[in-house]
Amino acid sequence: xxxxxxxxxxxxxxxxxxxxxxxxxxxxxxxxxxxxxxxxxxxxxxxxxxxxxxxxxxxxxxxxxxxxxxxxxxxxxxxxxxxxxxxxxxxxxxxxxxxxxxxxxxxxxxxxxxxxxxxxxxxxxxxxxxxxxxx
Amino acid sequence: xxxxxxxxxxxxxxxxxxxxxxxxxxxxxxxxxxxxxxxxxxxxxxxxxxxxxxxxxxxxxxxxxxxxxxxxxxxxxxxxxxxxxxxxxxxxxxxxxxxxxxxxxxxxxxxxxxxxxxxxxxxxxxxxxxxxxxxxxxxxxxxxxxxxxxxxxxxxxxxxxxxxxxxxxxxxxxxxxxxxxxxxxxxxxxxxxxxxxxxxxxxxxxxxxxxxxxxxxxxxxxxxxxxxxxxxxxxxxxxxxxxxxxxxxxxxxxxxxxxxxxxxxxxxxxxxxxxxxxxxxxxxxxxxxxxxxxxxxxxxxxxxxxxxxxxxxxxxxxxxxxxxxxxxxxxxxxxxxxxxxxxxxxxxxxxxxxxxxxxxxxxxxxxxxxxxxxxxxxxxxxxxxxxxxxxxxxxxxxxxxxxxxxxxxxxxxxxxxxxxxxxxxxxxxxxxxxxxxxxxxxxxxxxxxxxxxxxxxxxxxxxxxxxxxxxxxxxxxxxxxxxxxxxxxxxxxxxxxxxxxxxxxxxxxxxxxxxxxxxxxxxxxxxxxxxxxxxxxxxxxxxxxxxxxxxxxxxxxxxxxxxxxxxxxxxxxxxxxxxxxxxxxxxxxxxxxxxxxxxxxxxxxxxxxxxxxxxxxxxxxxxxxxxxxxxxxxxxxxxxxxxxxxxxxxxxxxxxxxxxxxxxxxxxxxxxxxxxxxxxxxxxxxxxxxxxxxxxxxxxxxxxxxxxxxxxxxxxxxxxxxxxxxxxxxxxxxxxxxxxxxxxxxxxxxxxxxxxxxxxxxxxxxxxxxxxxxxxxxxxxxxxxxxxxxxxxxxxxxxxxxxxxxxxxxxxxxxxxxxxxxxxxxxxxxxxxxxx
Numbered sequence: 025x026x027x028x029x030x031x032x033x034x035x036x037x038x039x040x041x042x043x044x045x046x047x048x049x050x051x052x053x054x055x056x057x058x059x060x061x062x063x064x065x066x067x068x069x070x071x072x073x074x075x076x077x078x079x080x081x082x083x084x085x086x087x088x089x090x091x092x093x094x095x096x097x098x099x100x101x102x103x104x105x106x107x108x109x110x111x112x113x114x115x116x117x118x119x120x121x122x123x124x125x126x127x128x129x130x131x132x133x134x135x136x137x138x139x140x141x142x143x144x145x146x147x148x149x150x151x152x153x154x155x156x157x158x159x
Numbered sequence: 160x161x162x163x164x165x166x167x168x169x170x171x172x173x174x175x176x177x178x179x180x181x182x183x184x185x186x187x188x189x190x191x192x193x194x195x196x197x198x199x200x201x202x203x204x205x206x207x208x209x210x211x212x213x214x215x216x217x218x219x220x221x222x223x224x225x226x227x228x229x230x231x232x233x234x235x236x237x238x239x240x241x242x243x244x245x246x247x248x249x250x251x252x253x254x255x256x257x258x259x260x261x262x263x264x265x266x267x268x269x270x271x272x273x274x275x276x277x278x279x280x281x282x283x284x285x286x287x288x289x290x291x292x293x294x295x296x297x298x299x300x301x302x303x304x305x306x307x308x309x310x311x312x313x314x315x316x317x318x319x320x321x322x323x324x325x326x327x328x329x330x331x332x333x334x335x336x337x338x339x340x341x342x343x344x345x346x347x348x349x350x351x352x353x354x355x356x357x358x359x360x361x362x363x364x365x366x367x368x369x370x371x372x373x374x375x376x377x378x379x380x381x382x383x384x385x386x387x388x389x390x391x392x393x394x395x396x397x398x399x400x401x402x403x404x405x406x407x408x409x410x411x412x413x414x415x416x417x418x419x420x421x422x423x424x425x426x427x428x429x430x431x432x433x434x435x436x437x438x439x440x441x442x443x444x445x446x447x448x449x450x451x452x453x454x455x456x457x458x459x460x461x462x463x464x465x466x467x468x469x470x471x472x473x474x475x476x477x478x479x480x481x482x483x484x485x486x487x488x489x490x491x492x493x494x495x496x497x498x499x500x501x502x503x504x505x506x507x508x509x510x511x512x513x514x515x516x517x518x519x520x521x522x523x524x525x526x527x528x529x530x531x532x533x534x535x536x537x538x539x540x541x542x543x544x545x546x547x548x549x550x551x552x553x554x555x556x557x558x559x560x561x562x563x564x565x566x567x568x569x570x571x572x573x574x575x576x577x578x579x580x581x582x583x584x585x586x587x588x589x590x591x592x593x594x595x596x597x598x599x600x601x602x603x604x605x606x607x608x609x610x611x612x613x614x615x616x617x618x619x620x621x622x623x624x625x626x627x628x629x630x631x632x633x634x635x636x637x638x639x640x641x642x643x644x645x646x647x648x649x650x651x652x653x654x655x656x657x658x659x660x661x662x663x664x665x666x667x668x669x670x671x672x673x674x675x676x677x678x679x680x681x682x683x684x685x686x687x688x689x690x691x692x693x694x695x696x697x698x699x700x701x702x703x704x705x706x707x708x709x710x711x712x713x714x715x716x717x718x719x720x721x722x723x724x725x726x727x728x729x730x731x732x733x734x735x736x737x738x739x740x741x742x743x744x745x746x747x748x749x750x751x752x753x754x755x756x757x758x759x760x761x762x763x764x765x766x767x768x769x770x771x772x773x774x775x776x777x778x779x780x781x782x783x784x785x786x787x788x789x790x791x792x793x794x795x796x797x798x799x800x801x802x803x804x805x806x807x808x809x810x811x812x813x814x815x816x817x818x819x820x821x822x823x824x825x826x827x828x829x830x831x832x833x834x835x836x837x838x839x840x841x842x843x844x845x846x847x848x849x850x851x852x853x854x855x856x857x858x859x860x861x862x863x864x865x866x867x868x869x870x871x872x873x874x875x876x877x878x879x880x881x882x883x884x885x886x887x888x889x890x891x892x893x894x895x896x897x898x899x900x901x902x903x904x905x906x907x908x909x910x911x912x913x914x915x916x917x918x919x920x921x922x923x924x925x926x927x928x929x930x931x932x933x934x935x936x937x938x939x940x941x942x943x944x945x946x947x948x949x950x951x952x953x954x955x956x957x958x959x960x961x962x963x964x965x966x967x968x969x970x971x972x973x974x975x976x977x978x979x980x981x982x983x984x985x986x987x988x989x990x991x992x993x994x995x
């Protein structure tokens with residue numbers, strides 16, 4: 025029995041240490057920071073491009089949300105990375121994210137309110153028709 | 160016991176502090192205040208008596224040496240270390256000699272002791288060197304003994320009297336606080352062992368005098384008098400302070416022992432030679448003139464009678480005004496070096512004696528008469544000092560303290576009994592009503608007139624005899640003649656005072672006739688002068704009148720005089736006894752075969768050690784009796800000599816030369832007998848006293864119309880005397896008016912020139928600010944606006960074009976900014992990538 029069982033166990037342990045799933049698990053435990061940063065940067069650029077190019081205020085809002093979420097992603101990634109490198113107390117980024125979400129929600133509420141007010145007055149929400157703030 | 164003399168000034172100070180600080184707050188009763196005040200003085204007096212006895216006769220008697228408290232090793236440096244260089248004076252050999260001696264001594268000491276001061280010639284060499292250390296220590300010697308006894312003894316009588324006299328005064332505690340403070344200052348003055356302590360006491364008594372003259376400060380007259388006294392004294396103090404500076408600069412110390420030991424060896428400065436010591440003596444004498452009311456500065460003393468009567472008795476008759484005498488006698492070695500100053504002292508004294516005595520003849524206020532009498536007697540004392548008889552001067556200080564304090568207190572008793580009347584023209588016949596006051600006053604009267612055997616006779620006769628026989632100054636005969644005339648006047652005005660006050664008609668019973676006396680009385684009354692000192696608030700027992708109501712008609716309330724209470728007449732009796740027998744301590748040598756009998760009990764012998772003898776240039780008549788200079792050798796033997804045998808006064812004429820006319824010498828060459836000559840002069844002084852009294856009787860008892868007649872016949876003289884020779888008016892014109900003019904001139908300068916300059920500069924500032932404002936408004940602002948307009952015109956199209964109003968343009972700019980910022984931060988890295 026031992027002739028079978030022990031090698032099996034050993035194999036299992038080896039698999040647990042070096043096998044494919046183990047590698048996946050370990051990589052999940054220790055994600056690669058640069059990928060997150062690249063993803064965040066892409067999100068940010070998409071958001072900025074949206075803000076600069078779209079005419080509809082609602083879409084601009086959505087783009088702004090993208091920018092904020094890109095920032096959030098960076099916070100989370102950095103926080104996780106710092107924890108991973110040994111600083112178990114590096115939770116500031118995560119807390120900050122919560123704040124950003126809250127602020128974004130508030131901002132969205134106010135912004136949508138303004139949009140509704142705008143629409144009631146000017147019957148449009150296209151941003152290139154709303155240029156009266158320069159006066 | 161003489162080690163405890165530091166208690167003597169301290170006790171009155173403590174009493175004054177208790178009364179002054181707590182008396183009002185805790186509402187001390189009059190008995191308590193009076194008890195504290197008189198008790199502290201009594202204790203001081205007892206300690207003084209014990210100390211003087213122990214100093215003079217005790218088993219450890221130090222007489223004739225000087226005892227200074229710091230001698231016992233517990234010295235207290237009062238003003239430590241000031242650098243004083245011996246720069247003044249042609250004669251520094253004393254100090255140089257002493258310093259050499261000290262150096263020699265120092266070289267013989269082991270090295271570790273060489274830095275300590277060394278005693279040379281009785282004084283520490285540290286006081287000879289360049290560092291001035293002033294110590295607070297008391298000195299007990301013959302002179303301070305006598306003054307301490309006078310101050311505390313007569314002071315005690317007056318304090319007791321004052322508890323009765325000031326009864327009912329709302330400021331009772333204040334009065335006794337000032338009086339105690341005065342006693343402290345006076346005792347510091349006479350007990351201090353150096354010039355600076357004397358100065359502290361000097362200023363202290365001046366301050367207390369000021370406070371007490373102005374005791375009724377709500378009365379204009381008193382306030383003015385106190386200011387007058389203070390300011391007049393400042394003039395004298397100026398000279399005194401200069402003299403002290405000169406003493407310190409010359410001798411390098413202010414300690415008497417140090418100064419006199421050096422001054423002893425300075426050369427004599429004959430008549431007309433103004434050497435260093437003459438100038439010092441002049442400064443000192445100016446100070447003495449101020450304090451002792453001598454001729455140019457006498458004006459404050461009669462006015463000082465505005466104070467309560469016990470103050471007049473204590474301060475302005477018995478003690479403070481004799482401080483000048485104390486100072487002159489203390490520094491007699493300096494004065495005797497300068498024959499010029501001796502003559503000045505004698506002549507000023509003689510002039511003052513005659514001057515004040517002639518004024519005293521015509522005054523009607525009882526206290527004014529006594530005040531001028533005091534000035535006159537002080538003149539007699541200075542006369543004695545000026546002719547070299549310092550001990551006799553101090554003797555007269557003592558007898559004068561007795562009889563003048565007695566008469567002032569008697570006058571206070573009369574004023575009290577007369578219900579606060581001071582004008583003698585409204586008195587008379589008081590002997591029936593105030594028998595004790597009358598009897599005691601009579602002792603004072605006989606004493607001041609110079610009737611043997613009352614105390615005043617002995618001292619005044621000795622003064623006149625010394626004036627006639629002096630070899631210190633060549634004009635002794637002038638001094639003698641002036642003194643004799645002044646003595647006649649003294650006897651005359653004192654008899655007048657007795658007659659107007661105690662004898663004759665009871666004028667207070669008369670309804671006012673509306674004459675000069677009543678007018679004077681009325682106007683004085685309107686000014687609030689005749690009210691009782693103590694009952695100012697309640698306006699005495701008279702109704703107050705409107706000014707002018709008295710002319711021609713005066714409400715008259717007859718008040719029967721009454722004898723004073725016991726607390727007032729007991730001091731009078733004590734002083735009367737002293738005034739009667741006090742003169743025997745200085746009994747004339749004519750009575751005792753040319754010798755001073757009684758050993759140390761004789762005031763002349765007792766004072767001998769502090770009087771410098773120009774013939775031997777030592778202190779005292781004997782070389783061994785040297786209290787300041789040479790350390791005494793064979794002290795035990797000396798005491799044996801002094802205890803058994805009388806002090807022999809060697810017949811060495813003072814080395815002043817023999818020019819001038821010597822009256823006594825001239826007579827002596829006729830009668831060939833010194834004692835006989837003295838008898839002649841004594842007969843003359845008794846004769847003139849009798850003459851004065853006789854004239855007084857004739858004028859004011861026998862034929863009371865005579866004064867009127869003679870006042871009319873000698874109208875100019877009478878007017879001059881009655882108006883005090885217009886000295887006050889002259890000073891008012893020559894000094895006060897000039898000072899006021901100067902003040903007005905300075906004020907005009909201030910208001911016109913200084914204020915004008917200030918206002919002008921203010922105008923200038925306003926003007927220049929207006930100019931600046933206009934420049935600013937039109938020029939600077941114009942430039943700024945022009946630049947701004949130019950910039951606006953130029954730049955505005957550009958900036959306007961930037962404001963499109965499209966949100967996305969702004970966002971684009973933001974992104975551009977972001978890219979630029981990133982480029983600035985990471986640009987180098989990015990370029991690096993491209994290069995790689």
